[in-house]
Amino acid sequence: MIELLDIDFYFGKTPALKDINITIKEGEKIVLLGPNGSGKSTLLKIIAGLIFPKKGKYLYNGVHINARKLKDKEFEKTFRKSVQIMFQEPDIMLFNPSVYEEIAFGPLLFGMYNVEERVKRISDLLGITGLLKRPVYLLSGGEKAKVALASILVLEPALLLLDEPTAYLDIKSTKKLCGIIKEGSFTTLVAMHDIHIAKHFGRRFIVISKEHRVVFDGTYSELLKSNVVENYSFFEPEEIECNREKAYEKR
Numbered sequence: 474m475i476e477l478l479d480i481d482f483y484f485g486k487t488p489a490l491k492d493i494n495i496t497i498k499e500g501e502k503i504v505l506l507g508p509n510g511s512g513k514s515t516l517l518k519i520i521a522g523l524i525f526p527k528k529g530k531y532l533y534n535g536v537h538i539n540a541r542k543l544k545d546k547e548f549e550k551t552f553r554k555s556v557q558i559m560f561q562e563p564d565i566m567l568f569n570p571s572v573y574e575e576i577a578f579g580p581l582l583f584g585m586y587n588v589e590e591r592v593k594r595i596s597d598l599l600g601i602t603g604l605l606k607r608p609v610y611l612l613s614g615g616e617k618a619k620v621a622l623a624s625i626l627v628l629e630p631a632l633l634l635l636d637e638p639t640a641y642l643d644i645k646s647t648k649k650l651c652g653i654i655k656e657g658s659f660t661t662l663v664a665m666h667d668i669h670i671a672k673h674f675g676r677r678f679i680v681i682s683k684e685h686r687v688v689f690d691g692t693y694s695e696l697l698k699s700n701v702v703e704n705y706s707f708f709e710p711e712e713i714e715c716n717r718e719k720a721y722e723k724r
């Protein structure tokens with residue numbers, strides 16, 4: 474389904490991804506792990522066709538995705554419907570006056586039938602039916618995240634890209650989301666940085682280092698046994714302890 478071949482990405486001179494080679498088969502449930510700034514969001518944006526590699530190639534179902542290909546309106550429409558991304562900040566995805574209109578926007582745009590029924594079904598699933606008439610901008614962070622999720626799930630995408638989707642969710646909603654991902658027939662790629670939550674979100678784990686390279690690709694048990702856990706301090710196997718900040722120490 475997805476082939477990332479020798480991909481490099483830079484923002485100006487700032488490197489964000491280096492030598493990325495990843496192949497993803499249909500139906501795989503993948504977690505993308507890495508510290509802040511490692512390049513997770515950049516990778517998801519490349520796969521969503523929002524930015525394009527500076528070096529290397531991205532193939533989606535065998536088609537080379539680049540700016541020129543996406544100028545083909547017919548192809549762009551199919552691609553944009555089947556690949557859905559939830560951004561790290563749900564706010565930037567939401568622009569409709571009410572929750573109902575927000576969730577119905579995509580299905581109407583893509584000419585799907587039974588829009589009302591689809592919106593109802595997905596709202597029930599995410600437990601946001603009570604919010605449908607509310608203005609989006611007044612919702613809490615967690616409620617916005619659920620609306621953002623509903624607005625992409627309702628499109629029945631083939632590939633779901635979620636960028637730290639649990640950041641605003643409480644534990645009950647987090648459990649619900651990992652259930653939806655496990656049971657859904659779509660392929661998922663979920664970017665996260667908390668290993669304890671991440672283990673419930675996929676069967677294949679890809680780790681990007683702070684040097685923007687893939688340093689691990691395997692199962693959760695392989696990950697725990699690998700040197701990645703030791704070498705990268707972003708994995709705390711036990712409960713975390715807060716650092717004692719020198720700045721606050723009494724002189």
Ligand SMILES: Nc1ncnc2c1ncn2[C@@H]1O[C@H](COP(=O)(O)OP(=O)(O)O)[C@@H](O)[C@H]1O
Pocket residue numbers: 484487488489507508509510511512513514515516
């Ligand atoms: N729009 C941008 N302009 C300049 N630098 C960026 C931009 N977006 C991300 N970066 C930089 O690219 C690197 C990778 O960022 P990102 O993919 O957001 O990491 P992650 O999602 O893993 O935290 C970071 O060093 C980040 O500061």
Ligand SMILES: [Mg+2]
Pocket residue numbers: 513514515561636
């Ligand atoms: Mg990010």
